[in-house]
Amino acid sequence: MSEPWTLHPDRALPADPATRPVAREIYAAVRALPLVSMHGHVPVEWFADDASFGDPAQLLVVPDHYLTRMLVSQGETLPRLGIGSTPGEDVETDPRAIWRRFCAGWKHFRGTPTRYWLEHELVEIFGVTQRPSAGTADALYDQVAARIAEPDFRPRALLDSFGIEVIATTDPAWSTLEEHAKVAADGYGERVLPTFRPDPLLHVDRPTWRDDVARLGTAAGVEVASYATYLDALRAQRARFVAAGARATDHGHLHADTTPLADAEARRVFDAALAGTVTAAEARAFSGHMLFQMAAMSAEDGLVMQLHPGVLRDHASAPLAAFGSDRGYDIPVVTEFTRALRPVLDAFGHHPGFRMIAFTVDEDVYSRELAPLAGVYPALRLGAPWWFLDAPDAMRRFREGATETAGFSNMSGFVDDTRAYCSIPARHDLARRVDAGYLARLVVEHRLDLDEAVEVAIDLAYRLPQTAYARPRP
Incomplete structure (x- = not known):
């Protein structure tokens, strides 16, 4: 082992x-x-609603353009990563499938700051003990999903667990x-x-x-x-x-x-x-x-x-x-x-x-x-x-x-x-x-x-x- x-x-x-x-x-x-x-x-809606983040893909993959752009550079598509549909390709709606594509592409992040941030998140926040890969994707998904479902893993509670004293959102002028x-x-x-x-x-x-x-x-x-x-x-x-x-x-x-x-x-x-x-x-x-x-x-x-x-x-x-x-x-x-x-x-x-x-x-x-x-x-x-x-x-x-x-x-x-x-x-x-x-x-x-x-x-x-x-x- x-x-x-x-x-x-x-x-x-x-x-x-x-x-x-x-x-x-x-x-x-x-x-x-x-x-x-x-x-x-x-x-700001995350803090106003203080709701669950849903699933690992919606929390860690879909909103992170650092991550998605690297995977696109290696042949993935934005629809396959849950971003949206095109005339020729429907958006992927299965979060586990999105997560698997991320884990299969883990090697592409070597040497990048995205790798540093992601491994910090996975190990320090979610307690992951295996590197992402095609073989570990499902086990990691289940582990991260279980942590997201916990009552203390909500946007407001994370302000305290992350040690954030103050955070500024960015809001349209209107x-x-x-x-x-x-x-x-x-x-x-x-x-x-x-x-x-x-x-x-x-x-x-x-x-x-x-x-x-x-x-x-x-x-x-x-x-x-x-x-x-x-x-x-x-x-x-x-x-x-x-x-x-x-x-x-x-x-x-x-x-x-x-x-x-x-x-x-x-x-x-x-x-x-x-x-x-x-x-x-x-x-x-x-x-x-x-x-x-x-x-x-x-x-x-x-x-x-x-x-x-x-x-x-x-x-x-x-x-x-x-x-x-x-x-x-x-x-x-x-x-x-x-x-x-x-x-x-x-x-x-x-x-x-x-x-x-x-x-x-x-x-x-x-x-x-x-x-x-x-x-x-x-x-x-x-x-x-x-x-x-x-x-x-x-x-x-x-x-x-x-x-x-x-x-x-x-x-x-x-x-x-x-x-x-x-x-x-x-x-x-x-x-x-x-x-x-x-x-x-x-x-x-x-x-x-x-x-x-x-x-x-x-x-x-x-x-x-x-x-x-x-x-x-x-």
Whole structure:
């Protein structure tokens, strides 16, 4: 009989024998700290309903686009993984069949952060002692399903078992926040917070834009018939989010451009969008203009402005047509920040009420652009490695490329940015281990004392996210 599957206590720590003991000591100081999850995509409905997650496939496979994209790259299809139907293929509705396909493809995750997160979840949360494979799939399914069915495995209870002190959801700008009100009424209002996401409203050439603007107006109680009333509705909804405990906005534009338009030009483009005659060039200019307007509103209401540019969404047209947006065919592109952010930083970079956190999936700009910008503008912080850069080696490169210019204090701390709820503890654990390894090297090289390294590790894991996402000033 093979040995039970276990996880090495030193996983992701440095292999160097001089550095590893120091890394262990630093990691021990942060391992059990509460999790501050200030940006993510776990649905608020999960906390409002507090219902069972159903089955292993719906919890761990179907919603995780990191996982499904890898399996698709190896010949699986989204319908076979439970995502939806196409004209030529019906969606798989048997969760055990979906789970078997995941287990049969386990080897494809070797060397990826997805492997790290999944094995942490399976071993630490579900008590699994066998690696996933075609041969173990059914036994693992039964074990995970039994754990999901337990009364203490509900979204609210997991906040405590995962050690999550606070978690932010991401909500459309037209949300009435009824689910958040229910969560707050049940005593979780300080732990589950909304985040204002206006992206569909700022891209005026999207097919659903006029319908989305109408939804905004209905939620805000404002008849949106002009550029001025459009801004009024956005301000009204932002105020609603602030009242519900929101700390931040979130913007996932393709470009980081923040160049404002003259008021007359902005009104003209908005009117063209309402009439359905707006051009692609006008729409792109308007989206940059609206990022500037969002920054101006953040300077007024104190919501932290998160900017996640540089991803070409829905790269494959067939999955977009079949399943809608955000189904895992999103690919990074080169992103420019220095000139793009200049209008906002020139206007608000020293404003006491404005705070921006900039993220990127273009690794080249960490040391060339973002670290120098965060290292001088008081309003700007550098976000944690995100999406395709949240792997161990990429996170190490981030520390090496950005810290020397920006320092630690101009960072956001770790942000998990996930809808895969059970991966949140694993993601934070990996970040803490990587940071412990980086800080240990500074200690061994006599560039930091050990007590300083421990203090920085606690900052990165716990204090900096609290500071970066502090409650808006009254």
